[in-house]
Amino acid sequence: MKTREHLNTFAGKQQNIKKYLSKLAPLAFFYILLYHVEAVKKFCKAVVLYLIETKLLPISVENIISLYFIGEKICLFEIILTIASVIMMWAIRWLNDYLTKQEAKNMGQKSRMEESLFRYLREGTAPRCYLVTGEWGSGKTYEIDHFFEKYYKYSNRKIYRISCFGISSRKELIEEINNTIEREDDSFYTFSIQALKYIPVVGDALYKVLKKSYRYTSVPTGSVFIFDDFERITARMCMEENNIRETHYSPRMYRQISTVDSEKQAFSAISDGFKETERAFAQIRNFSDRQLDKQDYDKYIAAVGMINELVEVCGMKAIIICNSDMLGEKFIYEVLRSKLNCIEFKKIVTVEVTKTVMDTVLQSIHLENEEQQKKIADYLKNYARKPLEGVVANSEFRNMRLYCGLLEAFINTAALFTEGQLSFSFLNSLLNSIIIVHLCYYRNLLQKLQYYENGAYLPFLLTTFNDTDFLLYLIRGNNETQEVAWVDAALSGYWILNMRRPENAGKVYDEWLGYSYSEVEWKITTGAIQKLESDELKLVHALAFGKRYKDMDRANEIFTEHALEEYELTTEQEVLDVLQLAEEVFGDKDWGVYRNILFKIIVDKFGRKHIAAKTSLQRAFNYFVDNTMTRIRPSASDTLP
Numbered sequence: 073m074k075t076r077e078h079l080n081t082f083a084g085k086q087q088n089i090k091k092y093l094s095k096l097a098p099l100a101f102f103y104i105l106l107y108h109v110e111a112v113k114k115f116c117k118a119v120v121l122y123l124i125e126t127k128l129l130p131i132s133v134e135n136i137i138s139l140y141f142i143g144e145k146i147c148l149f150e151i152i153l154t155i156a157s158v159i160m161m162w163a164i165r166w167l168n169d170y171l172t173k174q175e176a177k178n179m180g181q182k183s184r185m186e187e188s189l190f191r192y193l194r195e196g197t198a199p200r201c202y203l204v205t206g207e208w209g210s211g212k213t214y215e216i217d218h219f220f221e222k223y224y225k226y227s228n229r230k231i232y233r234i235s236c237f238g239i240s241s242r243k244e245l246i247e248e249i250n251n252t253i254e255r256e257d258d259s260f261y262t263f264s265i266q267a268l269k270y271i272p273v274v275g276d277a278l279y280k281v282l283k284k285s286y287r288y289t290s291v292p293t294g295s296v297f298i299f300d301d302f303e304r305i306t307a308r309m310c311m312e313e314n315n316i317r318e319t320h321y322s323p324r325m326y327r328q329i330s331t332v333d334s335e336k337q338a339f340s341a342i343s344d345g346f347k348e349t350e351r352a353f354a355q356i357r358n359f360s361d362r363q364l365d366k367q368d369y370d371k372y373i374a375a376v377g378m379i380n381e382l383v384e385v386c387g388m389k390a391i392i393i394c395n396s397d398m399l400g401e402k403f404i405y406e407v408l409r410s411k412l413n414c415i416e417f418k419k420i421v422t423v424e425v426t427k428t429v430m431d432t433v434l435q436s437i438h439l440e441n442e443e444q445q446k447k448i449a450d451y452l453k454n455y456a457r458k459p460l461e462g463v464v465a466n467s468e469f470r471n472m473r474l475y476c477g478l479l480e481a482f483i484n485t486a487a488l489f490t491e492g493q494l495s496f497s498f499l500n501s502l503l504n505s506i507i508i509v510h511l512c513y514y515r516n517l518l519q520k521l522q523y524y525e526n527g528a529y530l531p532f533l534l535t536t537f538n539d540t541d542f543l544l545y546l547i548r549g550n551n552e553t554q555e556v557a558w559v560d561a562a563l564s565g566y567w568i569l570n571m572r573r574p575e576n577a578g579k580v581y582d583e584w585l586g587y588s589y590s591e592v593e594w595k596i597t598t599g600a601i602q603k604l605e606s607d608e609l610k611l612v613h614a615l616a617f618g619k620r621y622k623d624m625d626r627a628n629e630i631f632t633e634h635a636l637e638e639y640e641l642t643t644e645q646e647v648l649d650v651l652q653l654a655e656e657v658f659g660d661k662d663w664g665v666y667r668n669i670l671f672k673i674i675v676d677k678f679g680r681k682h683i684a685a686k687t688s689l690q691r692a693f694n695y696f697v698d699n700t701m702t703r704i705r706p707s708a709s710d711t712l713p
Contacts (some may be wrong), residue, residue, distance in 0.1 A: 083226040090157040097154040100147035168226045199383045201412040205396035206419030211472035230295035237304040243375040254286040293387040302394035372541045433479045443491040451499045459547045468514045481567035488577040501557045505564040521561040527587020530556040532597045536616045604636040615657040622664035642679040655689045671696040
């Protein structure tokens with residue numbers, strides 16, 4: 073592995089040198105031709121003599137000729153260096169292919185996909201294609217590209233990547249293949265003939281005669297064609313099979329209209345007419361869908377026929393990457409497996425892939441502050457990598473695109489803070505906060521985050537406002553009691569929500585660091601409630617306590633009364649705000665008697681007045697005002713243990 077790494081590093085530098093020299097070679101070649109093409113020579117001589125006679129060029133003809141020949145020697149040297157660099161790259165490619173053949177024999181150290189691809193590329197039996205299927209975002213394209221980047225970036229075997237997006241015919245696919253072959257041609261000959269364009273009169277004609285004809289039939293046997301986005305040849309394959317939507321009539325409307333027999337009969341006749349019309353439209357839609365499906369099927373068959381010709385007639389290797397969910401198993405079997413005799417590899421997310429993705433993201437993002445970059449990279453590599461593997465295995469982040477986005481969001485957000493602020497505790501809290509924002513975004517639960525206070529104990533917030541399954545996605549500290557504190561929603565979510573880059577990172581950090589209720593929230597969450605004091609609880613803490621410990625009526629009354637002291641409750645809006653928060657905390661959970669306790673405390677301050685009820689809890693409050701005349705007193709035995 074070390075040999076390959078060193079070789080790839082050297083090859084990368086040599087490739088850059090070759091590209092630079094190859095671009096200069098046509099200019100050097102053209103410079104040399106200036107003196108040897110008689111027409112050009114006469115023209116240049118006449119121009120020089122005119123400039124000397126008019127004293128615009130203060131130099132003799134002899135000096136100009138001498139300088140030209142010095143430049144000619146430099147150009148010849150440049151051309152020799154270019155040829156040497158081409159030979160060097162050929163040697164590197166040969167050595168790389170030799171190492172690849174040796175590594176291909178040692179399958180024990182390869183992933184399943186690498187082993188499978190090596191076997192396919194070296195087999196010379198029956199012509200076959202290699203099919204990679206998997207869900208969107210599972211890393212199909214990424215792993216294929218990583219494989220060829222690792223083993224065949226500097227190889228004599230030609231690799232061509234073809235996007236099938238929008239391809240509708242065999243002709244279009246052939247054009248895309250030929251154009252790709254032309255773009256990938258970096259040979260010295262191609263660069264050299266570019267100089268012919270600069271020769272007056274005959275240059276263009278010579279270039280057209282000597283220019284390569286790029287066709288898929290002219291590339292070396294064994295070249296690899298990678299057909300990505302195969303499912304996107306047409307977008308209709310991702311549509312639901314059943315496009316027919318039935319019209320559903322409201323039973324309430326039917327009852328209202330049908331109170332009289334005549335009206336009932338009239339409605340029945342109208343209903344029958346609508347149903348008949350719907351059946352007619354359904355038949356039209358079915359016919360149209362069948363015609364469109366046939367057209368789409370023909371497009372895929374045309375593409376498959378072209379790929380089959382590449383493999384069977386031209387002796388190429390073909391790799392097809394497609395989303396199996398969009399095409400369907402039946403279609404894949406009928407069109408790909410049966411017609412192309414494909415070797416199929418079903419791509420799933422593996423630990424190896426997540427490691428590779430993290431390493432790639434870390435290498436692709438470069439921060440100006442090296443100390444920041446080092447701290448963030450150390451945290452991800454040395455601590456967060458393994459816990460993140462569990463998060464990926466059990467959540468939306470199995471999609472590698474989303475996982476990559478999560479890592480990018482974390483790195484870019486952490487870069488907003490100084491290296492002194494990037495402690496383990498803060499990085500741990502920030503990563504967890506970003507994970508939660510992403511999950512809420514994907515699950516349409518962002519409105520919950522408005523109640524998350526910067527610096528609050530994150531497990532407390534999750535169990536209070538969200539389902540407990542969110543706790544499964546937390547990255548825990550080395551110490552089991554390590555607190556994971558919430559980091560401001562606007563800052564943690566600015567990347568995924570595509571918001572303006574925050575400029576208040578320092579203020580957010582100070583608020584996060586100075587939050588004073590973490591211990592209270594930890595006690596409520598873990599059950600260590602014996603030493604809770606009523607004067608240290610805010611309303612959200614009292615509500616969370618009531619949600620978890622419904623049978624402790626006396627404690628709930630005391631805690632809630634103290635917590636509501638910060639509210640004057642003299643206006644309807646204040647009451648609505650309190651009830652809204654209570655509703656967010658309890659959700660559809662059983663309230664026990666806590667709801668009446670809360671209502672009684674509110675009535676004591678607000679009075680027996682109705683509110684503009686829009687929710688079930690607000691309506692229950694109005695019912696309480698109308699029907700409850702006596703003060704609710706919990707049992708004296710209901711105290712804290």
